[in-house]
Amino acid sequence: MEKPVPSIKETELFRRYLPAGWALEDELALFAVQPLHKQQTVEQRLTAIDRYLDPSSEVSGNVEAAASAIGVGRRQFFKFVAKVRQLGPTRGLTPGFRNIARRSIAREGLAEPLDSFVRQLLADKPQTRIAQIENAVLRECERTGTPVPGESAVRRRVHALKRSALPEQLGPVGEQITVDQVNLNLSVEDGNVSRFAIATLIIDHVTKLILGHGLTAAYGEGAGLQLALDDAERRMRELSTSGVRIADSLRALTWIAPRDLEFFSYPLSPEFTGARLQVDVVDTGPRRHGAATLRLIGDRLPPFKFKPMAMERFEAVSSTPGMPLDDARRLVSSSVDRWNEAILARLPAADGDLARFGGPGVKFAHRLRQLFAPVFEAVEDARAMWDDVDVSRDTN
Numbered sequence: 001m002e003k004p005v006p007s008i009k010e011t012e013l014f015r016r017y018l019p020a021g022w023a024l025e026d027e028l029a030l031f032a033v034q035p036l037h038k039q040q041t042v043e044q045r046l047t048a049i050d051r052y053l054d055p056s057s058e059v060s061g062n063v064e065a066a067a068s069a070i071g072v073g074r075r076q077f078f079k080f081v082a083k084v085r086q087l088g089p090t091r092g093l094t095p096g097f098r099n100i101a102r103r104s105i106a107r108e109g110l111a112e113p114l115d116s117f118v119r120q121l122l123a124d125k126p127q128t129r130i131a132q133i134e135n136a137v138l139r140e141c142e143r144t145g146t147p148v149p150g151e152s153a154v155r156r157r158v159h160a161l162k163r164s165a166l167p168e169q170l171g172p173v174g175e176q177i178t179v180d181q182v183n184l185n186l187s188v189e190d191g192n193v194s195r196f197a198i199a200t201l202i203i204d205h206v207t208k209l210i211l212g213h214g215l216t217a218a219y220g221e222g223a224g225l226q227l228a229l230d231d232a233e234r235r236m237r238e239l240s241t242s243g244v245r246i247a248d249s250l251r252a253l254t255w256i257a258p259r260d261l262e263f264f265s266y267p268l269s270p271e272f273t274g275a276r277l278q279v280d281v282v283d284t285g286p287r288r289h290g291a292a293t294l295r296l297i298g299d300r301l302p303p304f305k306f307k308p309m310a311m312e313r314f315e316a317v318s319s320t321p322g323m324p325l326d327d328a329r330r331l332v333s334s335s336v337d338r339w340n341e342a343i344l345a346r347l348p349a350a351d352g353d354l355a356r357f358g359g360p361g362v363k364f365a366h367r368l369r370q371l372f373a374p375v376f377e378a379v380e381d382a383r384a385m386w387d388d389v390d391v392s393r394d395t396n
Contacts, residue, residue, distance in 0.1 A: 013050055019088045025334035030303045031090045032331060033185055036320055038094050045070050045093040049081055105153045114146055115157070122161055126205075127295045133158055155299075162208075162298035173239060174364045175247035176205040178254040181224055182290030183307035186328055187318040190217035194322030196307060199332060200224035200258070201293055202232050202368075207244075208297050209343055210336050211235055212365075215329045217322075219260035221379050229369050231333075235340070236361030244347050246360035250277060250367055256292055257283035264382070267374030277371075301335050 014031070015024050031039060051057040052066035059065040067077035083092035091097055109115035117140050121128060128136075134154050141148045180203070183196040195217050202212040212235055214227025240246060257265045262283040269281070290308030299306050309316060 013046060014089050016050070017046065017084050017089050019086065022088055023334060025331050026338065027088055027090060028327075029331040029335055032323060032328075033303050033305070034090065034094055038096075041095055042089055042093045045080055046084065046089050048077075049084055052077075052081070105149075105157055110149055110153065110157055111146070113144065114140065114149065118154070118157060119161065122158070126162075127292075129291075129295060130155055130158060159294070159298035159300070162294075162296065171206045172245040172247035173204050173207055173209060174211065174236070174250060176252040177211065177250065178203045178205065178256075178292050178296060179225070179228070180254075180256045180290065180292045181258050182293045183309055183316065184301070184304040184332070185307055186304055186332070187320040187322040188215075188217045188325050188328045189322040190325075194318045194320060196316050196318050197325075197328055197332070198224055199301070200228040202228050203293065203296050205252075205296065207343055207347060209239070209340050210297075210301075211239075213332065213336050215325070215332050217325055219258060221383075222258070222261045222264075222376060224258065225261065225372065226376070229365075229372065232368060233362070233365040236365040238361070240361030242344055244344065246364060248360070250364065250371070252278040252280075253371070254280045254292065255282070256289060257281060258289070261375060261379070264375050264378040267378060268371070301332070301339055304332065304335060 011028070014027055018024060018027055031042065048066050048070045051059050052061070052063065054060055063074050063077055067074050080093060086092065110118065114137060118133065118137065121133060121136060137154055138148060140146070179200070181198050181200045184199050186197045187194045188197045198216050200214040201210055204211055212228040212232025214224040214231060216224045216227070255268060265281050265283045268279050290306050293306060294308060
């Protein structure tokens with residue numbers, strides 16, 4: 001079974017045909033979320049084009065041989081060559097890939113006055129659940145006599161608004177955050193099986209910036225959270241020099257505890273964290289990991305889509321062959337970079353000396369790490385206890 005990402009040799013092939021201004025990681029990320037049979041078609045077409053254009057190849061300049069190798073005619077082959085030069089391998093050679101934006105409710109909006117109604121609702125309560133918005137839209141249609149839009153239309157529009165909207169009054173970055181985990185439609189290797197990657201995200205409520213992320217294939221003593229905290233230290237240092245305001249202190253934290261840490265979340269209860277920090281830990285009852293992420297930033301981290309799942313199904317097996325986890329981390333990290341860059345381009349710069357030093361961001365990242373340190377200490381204590389139990393059993 002073929003891998004869903006190119007080999008090292010094929011990666012260099014993709015690099016040679018990147019369009020101007022397009023990063024290799026972005027190209028490979030877009031390629032990775034295509035269905036496997038389309039990935040195979042892209043690789044076949046790109047290999048044929050490369051051999052045709054390579055002066056050292058036995059089929060160099062022989063369009064009939066190159067076209068025959070992928071089962072197309074001369075004219076279609078030249079179209080592929082033109083498209084890959086203009087759009088790159090994935091957008092140019094994937095069967096059925098849409099390069100021309102078609103009319104979309106998500107982008108252009110619902111019929112008025114419903115679109116203004118939804119915008120105002122999200123402005124007043126940005127984290128309103130999708131189901132609540134749908135019910136509010138139904139009531140508004142009844143009140144105004146407006147035709148009821150389809151359920152999927154409302155959902156698509158809300159997610160698009162969450163991805164693009166910024167509030168008129170911006171507070172400092174890092175004052176209120178959510179830590180959540182969500183499956184991506186990206187298949188990664190986990191031993192002998194493939195699973196949907198689990199992204200742990202640290203999200204700023206106000207700006208929607210992703211302050212840190214970690215990618216894992218499965219649960220493992222808080223590995224996703226640890227990676228996200230490591231990433232937050234780097235990203236917050238960079239944010240400190242980007243010109244945005246960073247909060248002096250964290251005031252509110254929502255943490256949807258993963259299954260491997262749900263029994264160790266007690267150090268974040270109010271009696272431990274104090275009154276100055278509002279902490280909401282969700283570690284019991286029915287949970288859908290990713291639901292908080294969707295309420296904050298929409299349904300995707302382009303080109304990846306989020307796949308919220310119930311706790312008991314969160315380590316879902318994927319039918320698509322997985323890529324190495326390190327490769328997946330590189331692609332997702334690039335997508336987080338692009339997400340944050342788009343937001344930063346629309347944010348007002350901070351005043352005075354705030355943009356000159358890395359201090360505020362580093363301070364925030366250290367505070368966040370200190371906040372979760374007792375959780376990981378509890379994990380270590382539990383591991384030590386079980387190690388002692390195992391030793392006791394062996395000696396008896």
